[in-house]
Amino acid sequence: EAGVVQSPRYKIIEKKQPVAFWCNPISGHNTLYWYRQNLGQGPELLIRYENEEAVDDSQLPKDRFSAERLKGVDSTLKIQPAELGDSAVYLCASSFGDSNEQFFGPGTRLTVL
Amino acid sequence: GQSLEQPSEVTAVEGAIVQINCTYQTSGFYGLSWYQQHDGGAPTFLSYNALDGLEETGRFSSFLSRSDSYGYLLLQELQMKDSASYFCAVRDPDAQAAGNKLTFGGGTRVLVKP
Numbered sequence: 001e002a003g004v005v006q007s008p009r010y011k012i013i014e015k016k017q018p019v020a021f022w023c024n025p026i027s028g029h030n031t032l033y034w035y036r037q038n039l040g041q042g043p044e045l046l047i048r049y050e051n052e053e054a055v056d057d058s059q060l061p062k063d064r065f066s067a068e069r070l071k072g073v074d075s076t077l078k079i080q081p082a083e084l085g086d087s088a089v090y091l092c093a094s095s096f097g098d099s100n101e102q103f104f105g106p107g108t109r110l111t112v113l
Numbered sequence: 114g115q116s117l118e119q120p121s122e123v124t125a126v127e128g129a130i131v132q133i134n135c136t137y138q139t140s141g142f143y144g145l146s147w148y149q150q151h152d153g154g155a156p157t158f159l160s161y162n163a164l165d166g167l168e169e170t171g172r173f174s175s176f177l178s179r180s181d182s183y184g185y186l187l188l189q190e191l192q193m194k195d196s197a198s199y200f201c202a203v204r205d206p207d208a209q210a211a212g213n214k215l216t217f218g219g220g221t222r223v224l225v226k227p
Contacts, residue, residue: 003155004155041219041220043217044217045215093156101161102158
């Protein structure tokens with residue numbers, strides 16, 4: 001079974017530029033999460049989807065971040081414009097139903113110069 | 114809000130036993146999870162405790178005391194491949210019934226030496 005797929009794996013951009021990350025969750029997983037992980041810290045939830053509905057986006061900086069999950073499968077997280085402080089690893093995870101286990105992708109390492 | 118504390122780093126030799134403690138302060142509580150993350154890798158699920166007591170899975174065990182707001186992950190017969198960061202995470206009681214929200218601790222970096 002394929003795991004959670006993310007692309008790109010690495011991205012380097014200048015500040016004020018836009019950037020987008022893509023995630024394909026495990027087939028059949030209805031719940032999808034986007035996390036941000038700063039160096040030496042634990043992942044922090046940005047947004048959680050149940051199918052195509054964003055049920056928790058309280059920690060998403062909505063002035064510059066946006067996300068979508070069309071058709072309840074793939075998801076895209078966008079930052080526009082990027083700031084220096086956005087440099088981090090952006091992790092996507094998925095889970096099925098009320099499972100306690102979340103499956104994480106390898107992440108996208110973003111560097112903003 | 115949620116607050117979790119765990120040691121930042123632990124060093125041990127191969128074959129040893131390591132215990133990683135996690136204390137939490139939350140307004141409510143569903144359960145405590147543990148994840149392992151190798152450098153540059155994805156976090157992977159290790160265990161989940163919803164009830165008090167010890168859960169054993171191979172060389173790894175996880176313990177929970179709800180009354181003490183405390184849990185630990187026990188790594189036995191340490192191997193070099195166990196060098197990684199270990200995160201405790203609280204399942205958020207504000208989450209809707211379907212799916213779950215996790216709040217992660219800062220992680221404990223475990224270094225296994227020969």
